[in-house]
Amino acid sequence: MSHCKPYVIGIDMGGNTTDIGVVDSRGKIHASTSIRTKDYAAEFGDFIDALAKAIRQLLGNIGGPQMIAGIGIGAPNANFYSGNIENAANLPWKGVCPLAEMLYDRLGIPVAVTNDANAAAIGEMTYGSARGMRDFIMITLGTGLGSGIVINGQLVYGHDGFAGELGHVKVRQGDRLCGCGQKGCLEAYCSANGVARTAREWLKTRSDDSSLRNLDPETITSKEVYEAAMNGDAFSKEIFDYTGQLMGEAFAEFVCFSSPEAFILFGGLAQAGDLIINPLRKAMEANLLKTWQGKIKIIPSALKLSEAAILGAAALGWKAQ
Amino acid sequence: MSHCKPYVIGIDMGGNTTDIGVVDSRGKIHASTSIRTKDYAAEFGDFIDALAKAIRQLLGNIGGPQMIAGIGIGAPNANFYSGNIENAANLPWKGVCPLAEMLYDRLGIPVAVTNDANAAAIGEMTYGSARGMRDFIMITLGTGLGSGIVINGQLVYGHDGFAGELGHVKVRQGDRLCGCGQKGCLEAYCSANGVARTAREWLKTRSDDSSLRNLDPETITSKEVYEAAMNGDAFSKEIFDYTGQLMGEAFAEFVCFSSPEAFILFGGLAQAGDLIINPLRKAMEANLLKTWQGKIKIIPSALKLSEAAILGAAALGWKAQ
Secondary structure, three states, X not given: OHHHOOEEEEEEEOOOEEEEEEEEOOOOEEXXXXXXXXXXXXXXXXXXXXXXXXXXXXXXXXXXXXXXXXXXXXXXXXXOOOOOEEOOOOXXXXXXXXXXXXHHHHHOOOEEEEOHHHHHHHHHHHHOOOXXXXXXXXXXXXXXXXXXXXXXXXXXXXXXXXXXXXXXXXXXXOOOEOOOOOEOEHHHOOOHHHHHXXXXXXXXXXXXXXXXXXXXXXXXXXXXXXXXXXXXXXXXXXXXXXXXXXXXXXXXXXXXXXXXXXXXXXXHHHHHOHHHHHHHHHHHHHHOOHHHOOOOEEEEOOOOHHHHHHHHHHHHHOOOO | OXXXXXXXXXXXXXXXXXXXXXXXXXXXXXXXXXXXXXXXXXXXHXXXXXXXXXXHHHHHHXXXXXXXXXXXXXXXXXXXXXXXXXXXXXXXXOOEEOHHHHHHHHHOOOEXXXXXXXXXXXXXXXXXXXXXXXXXXXXEEOOOEEXXXXXXXXXXXXXXXXXXXXXXXXXXXXXXXXXXXXXXXXXXXXXXXXXXXXXXXXXHHOOOOOHHHHOOHHHOOHHHHHHHHHOOOHHHHHHHHHHHHXXXXXXXXXXXXXXXXXXXXXXHHHHHOHHHHHHHHHHHHHHOOHHXXXXXXXXXXXXXXXXXXXXXXXXXXXXXX
């Protein structure tokens, strides 16, 4: 009878907030709510109890659990194969948290999980810019740089469920320390944090004028660098040039791997638009094999920031069993 | 009735020689022959005529074309989707050569083509070290560096059929000119040619002792560097350390992409064994995220050099239609 169930639940789990939506097969969100992840930092079991309770309340409005085909969850470091969250630096619980199993125990509804960037890729493929594409790479530019890779119409999970860590390929020349313990990782440069770090470094090592010098360098944000660049600050514009160039060089290598039809950019930093996409495209083209020059699309996400993660998780929910 | 056809034909097409084998479903070669590619350099049509003639002669020995389920061909720059060879630097014909279509016209047997590294990956998955693996990366170390990527048990062709050009990702620090026109490509360092180039460069720029100084630097080969290293020449051993290190750094990035169970090394240079695998593994481990440390296998091909390409192409032949 599962074919008759008209809704799935999509859950976007973050370190601060966990958003929950009831979604139909066309990607329309019919009901939504959220809980504060942080309030249950002490015990993962308490978080699951609170999540199950919030879902039961939502279901009361739409006809009960028999209307739900499945639950999909996008969460940092969530593993599609095991259903667990494993060693997530941005969540309060350490070690391995059996997310899918514990939520299924509470609700009796099938649960599928994956990491947040993979969920965004599924959302983009189902409802966004990647509809109809069988080969593309989703890059999420938030605090860090996440990625979801789609090949032959399938999300790439890899041998162990952890594929698609493109934030941790190394930029060609650079030794900035990354949160993962390695040096020179792409996300240490190309992310909201990375842009702020570049600004801080350059403010120290360079002496040219910039409106950024009016700000406290220790608390500077990528949004402030963006605003300065849009107001004509050359120093800030150069930070985006540099960020885009490193990304473009990396993208050219990703093309060697899977020859995608497009890169889809998502997240706060992606909203910098041409400021980052122009230098990115230029550097990518300069580093591509002739076969691919002029052929690889770079397009912004077609989904609203606030909805994409829920929609992606929801699309995964149809496959939960 | 195609299920009843007991054989496929596997063809390994190279710039000098094209090898042809009749193969059964267990990977046994029942008959084989070869033609000299070079003899038909003037006209691609002449080459196809000679190939069709050689195949007809082979088929006479095993019961005729009705015994053949399909023909698989591994060839440089061959595109699985189009069936064409496109701009192959190592073949005598320029531009686009409609290989699959022209051979099908002559013989009436379905033909599938792919590039030589992909054919080797299929061979390894069907008959070699990768049996049972759903996620692995085949690296062929010949004159250049080729790659065949398998994800979810499927070969990765990408949007346009040209995926898997891992020889053209850039090493982290280096600007050696590659045959593709770009600088710093992996295959300019990690290949038979690359090893010889490193030897030539170092003989010029360094002054320490080496038995390689007795050779003409202009014609030095990777085999000579290998032999010197095996005879205890520290300079030559260091060349392999350097080659392995650059490969290991690159492998760590490939793991970020598809999280493979294993890398399988194939080809002449792979036969250097521990001389290259030890520094490679060390550099890969040093650059991996913690999640993957100690978990990614690096294993030599289980197929004979002389048979692997034919077996891989043959395995593709079963899918020709």
